[in-house]
Amino acid sequence: xxxxIRISQQTVLVVNALLLVRSGWRYGxxxxxxxxxxxxxxxxxxxRLTERKWLESRWEQADGEGKPRHxxxxxxxxxxxxxxxxxxxxxxxxxxxxxYARS
Amino acid sequence: MSVQETKRxxxxxxxxxxxxxxxxQSSQWAIAMLAELEALTGTKERMDWAISGSWGLARIWLENxxxxxxxxxxxxxxxxxxxxxxxxxxxxxxxxxxSQLPHVTSSWTEAFFPFLFMVFAATIPGVIALGLWVLDDxxxxxxxxxxxxxxxGNYALLSTGRLPWTPRPTGRIGMDVLIIGILALPSxxxxxxxxxxxxxxxx
Numbered sequence: 001x002x003x004x005i006r007i008s009q010q011t012v013l014v015v016n017a018l019l020l021v022r023s024g025w026r027y028g029x030x031x032x033x034x035x036x037x038x039x040x041x042x043x044x045x046x047x048r049l050t051e052r053k054w055l056e057s058r059w060e061q062a063d064g065e066g067k068p069r070h071x072x073x074x075x076x077x078x079x080x081x082x083x084x085x086x087x088x089x090x091x092x093x094x095x096x097x098x099x100y101a102r103s
Numbered sequence: 104m105s106v107q108e109t110k111r112x113x114x115x116x117x118x119x120x121x122x123x124x125x126x127x128q129s130s131q132w133a134i135a136m137l138a139e140l141e142a143l144t145g146t147k148e149r150m151d152w153a154i155s156g157s158w159g160l161a162r163i164w165l166e167n168x169x170x171x172x173x174x175x176x177x178x179x180x181x182x183x184x185x186x187x188x189x190x191x192x193x194x195x196x197x198x199x200x201x202s203q204l205p206h207v208t209s210s211w212t213e214a215f216f217p218f219l220f221m222v223f224a225a226t227i228p229g230v231i232a233l234g235l236w237v238l239d240d241x242x243x244x245x246x247x248x249x250x251x252x253x254x255x256g257n258y259a260l261l262s263t264g265r266l267p268w269t270p271r272p273t274g275r276i277g278m279d280v281l282i283i284g285i286l287a288l289p290s291x292x293x294x295x296x297x298x299x300x301x302x303x304x305x306x
Contacts, residue, residue: 029139029152039139039152040159043132047163057135069142070135 010037012089014045015082018055018074025060025071046072054078114140114153121160129167133160168237178238179294181285185246186235188278193229200225240295247283254279 013035018026032042049055056075059068074082118140122133136156143149200221207214231249234242254276260266261273285291 027139027142028135029142032152038155039136040155040157040162043136043156043159044162044166047132059138067138067141069138 010035010041011045011048012086013037014042014049015054015085018072019079019082019086021073025058025073027069027071031072049078052078052081054081114149118153118156118160121157121164124164125160126167129163132163136160177294178236179291182235182238182291182294185282185285186232188282189228189232189235189246193225193227193232196225196228197222238295243286243292243295247286250279250282254283 014031014037017031017034028039028042028046031037031046032039035042037045046055050057050072054074055072055078057070057072060071115137118133118137122130122137125133133156136152136159140149140152140156143152200218204218207218227249231242231246235246257266257272257276257279261268261276266272
């Protein structure tokens with residue numbers, strides 16, 4: 001899968017946050033809190049990642065009373081592409097600063 | 104009843120307003136944002152989420168419009184030509200207005216508002232051209248009304264003897280009739296109802 005996403009600090013933050021959870025689904029608000037990005041910045045990035053098939057999404061019932069929320073996680077291809085993206089984005093210093101773990 | 108459930112839920116109303124501007128498939132992103140908003144409880148964080156989300160939805164809408172503007176493969180040739188005609192018409196009118204500026208003899212306090220009105224009027228065909236280019240249906244109607252008024256105006260000038268029956272004004276009337284006829288064709292009408300670009304969530 002080609003790494004054709006423009007490297008911005010915000011995109012690196014989102015991709016990094018998604019990479020850190022190996023198989024878990026993430027809420028938009030959790031991603032927003034973790035990356036420090038506001039919804040207006042976060043969601044256009046999620047749109048672009050989904051367009052490139054890096055992300056998959058589904059609706060989930062939060063709990064018995066809660067309304068359904070939308071969740072995201074990297075696809076298998078997306079995970080590989082995301083790693084390449086982080087490597088390309090980053091100098092080691094940038095990756096370390098963002099807390100990216102290679103494991 | 105909680106604040107979120109009342110009709111005065113400003114963050115929800117704000118986000119819903121921008122969500123309603125998106126085409127159906129893209130609006131799923133807005134629904135996702137609204138769903139997250141429902142899960143938030145703090146007034147400030149809800150408002151932050153809604154304001155920023157509205158900006159994000161506006162960006163998605165702009166990107167959508169940009170793609171439609173430049174990469175729409177189903178734009179019929181007659182619409183492209185009519186759009187170009189209106190754009191040219193707009194440019195010619197603006198050129199005529201600007202070229203007349205050195206000949207203005209009255210003071211600018213008197214001339215300013217008539218000048219402003221003329222510039223505004225001259226941009227109408229430009230707006231129509233842009234609307235036709237993005238296949239906006241209201242622009243199609245506006246173009247037909249504009250052509251009708253333009254044609255009737257020319258006919259009035261010809262019939263009262265203020266314009267001679269020469270090829271140029273009669274040709275302009277013919278052009279107006281042609282534009283109305285083309286834009287009213289069923290095949291052209293259907294082109295103005297293109298499906299939205301897919302930015303859906305389903306991966």
